[in-house]
Amino acid sequence: MTTVADIVRLMKTAGIVRGRADALIPSQPLDQQGVDSLDRMSLLAEIEDHFQVELPHEVARSLKTLDDIVDHLNIRH
Amino acid sequence: MPFVPSLHDSPRDAVRLGAIGIHLPDRRDSNLELATSLGVDHDFLEHKVGVLYRSVRDVGETTSDIAVRAFASLQANVDLPTERIEALIVVTQHPDFKVPHTAALVHNRLGLGGHCMTFDISQGCAGFTHGVAIVTGVMDAIGLDHAVLITSDPYSDKVLPTDRDTALLFGDAATASYFSRRGPGYRLVDANFGTVPDSHRCLLFRDRLEMDGSTVFKHAVRQALPGLKALLARNGLGVGDIDLFLLHQGSKYLVEYVAGKLGIPADKAPYEAVDYGNTVSSSIPLMLQRHVADGRLDRIALSGFGVGFTWGNNLLCRVRPET
Numbered sequence: 001m002t003t004v005a006d007i008v009r010l011m012k013t014a015g016i017v018r019g020r021a022d023a024l025i026p027s028q029p030l031d032q033q034g035v036d037s038l039d040r041m042s043l044l045a046e047i048e049d050h051f052q053v054e055l056p057h058e059v060a061r062s063l064k065t066l067d068d069i070v071d072h073l074n075i076r077h
Numbered sequence: 078m079p080f081v082p083s084l085h086d087s088p089r090d091a092v093r094l095g096a097i098g099i100h101l102p103d104r105r106d107s108n109l110e111l112a113t114s115l116g117v118d119h120d121f122l123e124h125k126v127g128v129l130y131r132s133v134r135d136v137g138e139t140t141s142d143i144a145v146r147a148f149a150s151l152q153a154n155v156d157l158p159t160e161r162i163e164a165l166i167v168v169t170q171h172p173d174f175k176v177p178h179t180a181a182l183v184h185n186r187l188g189l190g191g192h193c194m195t196f197d198i199s200q201g202c203a204g205f206t207h208g209v210a211i212v213t214g215v216m217d218a219i220g221l222d223h224a225v226l227i228t229s230d231p232y233s234d235k236v237l238p239t240d241r242d243t244a245l246l247f248g249d250a251a252t253a254s255y256f257s258r259r260g261p262g263y264r265l266v267d268a269n270f271g272t273v274p275d276s277h278r279c280l281l282f283r284d285r286l287e288m289d290g291s292t293v294f295k296h297a298v299r300q301a302l303p304g305l306k307a308l309l310a311r312n313g314l315g316v317g318d319i320d321l322f323l324l325h326q327g328s329k330y331l332v333e334y335v336a337g338k339l340g341i342p343a344d345k346a347p348y349e350a351v352d353y354g355n356t357v358s359s360s361i362p363l364m365l366q367r368h369v370a371d372g373r374l375d376r377i378a379l380s381g382f383g384v385g386f387t388w389g390n391n392l393l394c395r396v397r398p399e400t
Contacts (some may be wrong), residue, residue, distance in 0.1 A: 015337070018251045038330045039292045057292065 002051070002073040004066050007043075012060040014046045047073070092216045093262030093396045094209065094315045097366040098151025098253040101353055105130040106233075108245050115241040122245065127329020127383035132248035132353035133233045139173045140251075141182040144229040147251035149186055151225070154370070155255055159187065164194040164224035166212060168204035168358045170282070170384065171230055172197060183227065194221075201280065202325045202383025203270070204217050204228055204358030205252075206391045207292040210268045212256050226254045237285045246328065252362035261372045263393040269308045273300050276386035291375025292331075293386065295332060301388035302335055308390045316340050320374035325381045326360040335380075357383070391398070 004026045012019040016039050024033050030040060044060050047053065051073055055063070063069045108129055112122045123129060133317035134143055144167060151157060167180040174182075180195035184275075194215075200207045208226045216224055278290040304320075309315060322341050324332050329348045336346035349364050350356070356363060361379050368374055375395050382388035 036121055036125065037290070038294075039327075041291050042330075042334055045295065045298050060291070 002070050007047070007066055007069055010046050010050055011043060014042060016043050016046070024066060026070075029064045030066070040061070061069055083225075085318060090258040091264045091396060092213045092256055092258060093260075093264045094369060094393070095257050095260050096151060096155035096157075097256045097362050097369050098147050098149070098154055098255075099359075099363055099366050100135045100146035100150055100251045101363070102132045102138075102249055103145070104133045105352065106133050108205055111238070112245060113287060115244060115372045116241070117241060117245065125328065125330040126245050127332075127348055127351055128245055128248070130248075130352045130354070131233065131245075132250055132356070134231050134249040138231075139230060140167075140169050140171050140229045141173050141179050141186065142181045143231060143249065143251040144179065144253070145186050146351075147227060147229065147253040148183070148225065151253040157255060158223060160190055161223045162175060162189050162193055162225055163221040164212065165189060166196055166224070166226050166324035168198045168200055168226070168228045169230045170199050170201055171232075171235065171363075172196050176288065179229070180227075182263045200358060200387070201230070201385065202327065202355075202357050203385070203387045203389040204230070205254075205361045206268065206379050206381040207270065207387075208393050209254075209265055209393075210270070210389070212254075213265045216256060216258075222258055223247055224256045226256065228252045228270055228362055230357040232286065232355075232357060235261035235282065235286050238286075240285070242288045242290055243286050246355045248350070248356050250353065250356035250359040251365055251396070252359045252366070254362055257268070258311065261398045262396050263369060263377060264396050265391055266394045267308060267312055267392045268390060269304050270389040271300055271304055272389065273386040279386055280384045293327070295329065295381070296384045296386040297331060297335065297388070298338065300386070301382035301390070302338055304388055305378065305390045306339065308392055312392060314376070319345070319376050320376045321368060321377045322346040323361050323364050323377065323379050325383065326355055326364075327383065328355070342373035 008021045125169040155252045172179040193262040212226045226372040229251035231249035233249045249349040276309045281287045377393045
């Protein structure tokens, strides 16, 4: 089962939002916590690589929070 | 029956890229105020977009005008036998006219000879890598000795100033690359290319350029990047065997991300477009120019990706003067 901690670890490994990943609030939209559009793109690319999943455009757009991402990954697997 | 060799059986020296001329307009438009008006903060502009100034051609200057300027720069750098140029190719998606091709206009303005082949290549940010392969292939196939490849695709007036996806990115430039069979230079050793099926909408020009940045990013990471890895692998090379990677300067973030994923040290995959922007098919030759002139590096890898969505990678190796 994927957890928020797994996603945060992935962000830290990939250098996304350097130094701020631990402070992200899982239920709040990432774009309201300083995660810009380019960070978000690379996060989704890292998730696709790491979890071997495809995140189509419409799905990717709907994943606004860390909780959304975790829920989506757990429902799919 | 005696063996009669064809003309092409005679040994010929390898085609090489010997010199590049560049034209970067003097005018620079600052992105700082524009970013503010578009709601883009300066930290994002500087560290992610990576374009503080955009190069802008003079009002009324056409694609062929800046192509001619790039050619003049090439002439200033190398002893160019203009009367012997047998092929002139222009990479552009913004020709002066739909008919004729821009290469014919440039050919006329340069006063080149009647024996010179001319055609345009309709390609975007992967245009230079396509052009290098096409020029080398044509020269090899029919035995040409002198050819010039021009990139000229000005975008400064092709984007909507209020479109935050594109307004901060693009700059104008043109380049002219000289290919011959003599002297020092870089020869094309291998190349690979691809087009992502059903992906053409991510960069689309109707009355202005429309860009779906997240899809462009995804295709660059998912398609161009594995393509570059595959090109090195099939030549028995690793990242450490390449002296320099010149990646299309789509944005600072994209260059750094792709380089990071490949494990390329930052100094081997430079980002240089901060003062002029994404110049489409000119972005790679603008950077390559001084390295071709220096001639110190043995192996250079080029990676272009964009409109199509298409990608193209070139592996270049130095040709030493004595060979």
